[in-house]
Amino acid sequence: MSTPISGPISVRTPARVSARTATVTTLLLAALLLSGCSGSSGGGKGAASASPSPRTDAASSPSASAVPDAAAYRRWGLDKPLAAPPAPPATKLTEGMRSGATPKVIRRVPTDDKVVFLTFDDGAEKDPEFVKMAKDLKLPFTMFLTDDIARAGSGYGYFEQLWGGGNRNGIHNHTLSHPNLRTLSADAQRREVCGQQDVLEKRYGSKPPLFRPPYGNYNDATLAAAGSCGVKALLLWEATMQINDMRYADGGKLRSGDIVLAHFRGPSELKGTTMTQMVANMLRSIERQGFTVARLEDYV
Known part of the structure; x- marks a missing residue:
């Protein structure tokens, strides 16, 4: 009422x-x-009054139709759906940041929620089966796209199918050409980071607030360049998806708020494994460890 x-x-x-x-x-x-x-x-x-209010905007409050059913999971070789994530926090980590401020560097999202966050980099593999899987499972994840890789083949149109208007799966910056930024001058770094900001703004109507440096390599010039063109947070990771399971930066297991790094990869790079099989393996591991997947943009 x-x-x-x-x-x-x-x-x-x-x-x-x-x-x-x-x-x-x-x-x-x-x-x-x-x-x-x-x-x-x-x-x-x-x-x-007793605790912070959850966010109630449309993007962070999926309707009942966004909840996957058990049959959808079984179609992709999974026993049961992931648990529904809890309501996200009332305040995001980047809320209230002034324009041009130095971006926050985030390896893990500070939360006690039993959630982790899936991210996919580059954009080399454009498997249409993964589009079907993502829609079937109503899976939230974040994409960090490199322009010259994303444009190849079927191009950005593939990622727009996964983006779905941005209400579930965000598209963010991973530079124009995937260099090791620490080897570049400040001006060259700015061209790489801000150039991709401009590309994504032209396609999607706004500059993305999140950025991931290739290889996780950055320095003060990277942060200055990113902040100058609208980036609010530089996203790193704590777990990396391998073909069958994950590799962890610390402790040998997932922890609340871990950011998981995966890539758009196909059988030629996964020893015959498809991208959908890799993702199914990843979801099994997440569920087995007692976690579910939440939307990164609702927390950051």
Whole structure:
């Protein structure tokens, strides 16, 4: 119920109804009205005071139709759907940053939620089966695209099928040509980073706020260049997808808020394994370790 009930509830009764009957009727109506508000999950104003409110914008609140079913998962060789992620935090890590500020460097998202975040880099493999899989599983992930790699073959049109208007799967910056940025001058770095910002803005209407440096290599000049053209966060990672399982930067297992690095890769680079098989292996590992997948853009 959008408006909390306040003040006494008045029930008008005919004169011939006894006082006892009127009292019972009043109590029943009051109980029904109050239960209509308390049955929602924290929708009233008072319920939000104990803890930070979750985000309620359309992009971070998928409808029931966005929930995958068990049959969809079985079609891709998975036993059951991933658990639904919790409501995202009320404030994102980049919220309130001023224009041109030095981007935040993020390896892991600070959260106690049992969630991890999937990211796919480059854009070399354009497997149409992965488009079907992503739609079937309603899978949230973030893409970091390199212009000269993404343009090859079927081009950016492939990633637009995965993007879906940006409400689930974001498209972000991975430079124009995938160089080791630390080997370049400040001006050359700016051309690589800001050049791809311009490409993506032209295609999608705005500059992406997230950037991943190729190979994870960056320096102060990288941060300055990225900040100058609208980047709010430089995204690294804590786990890397291999063909059958993941490699971890620390501890040999996933932790809450881990960012997982994968790539758009096909059988020629995966020893005969398809991209959809690789992703299925990754989802099995995530679920086996007690985690689910959340949308990175809802936290960062």
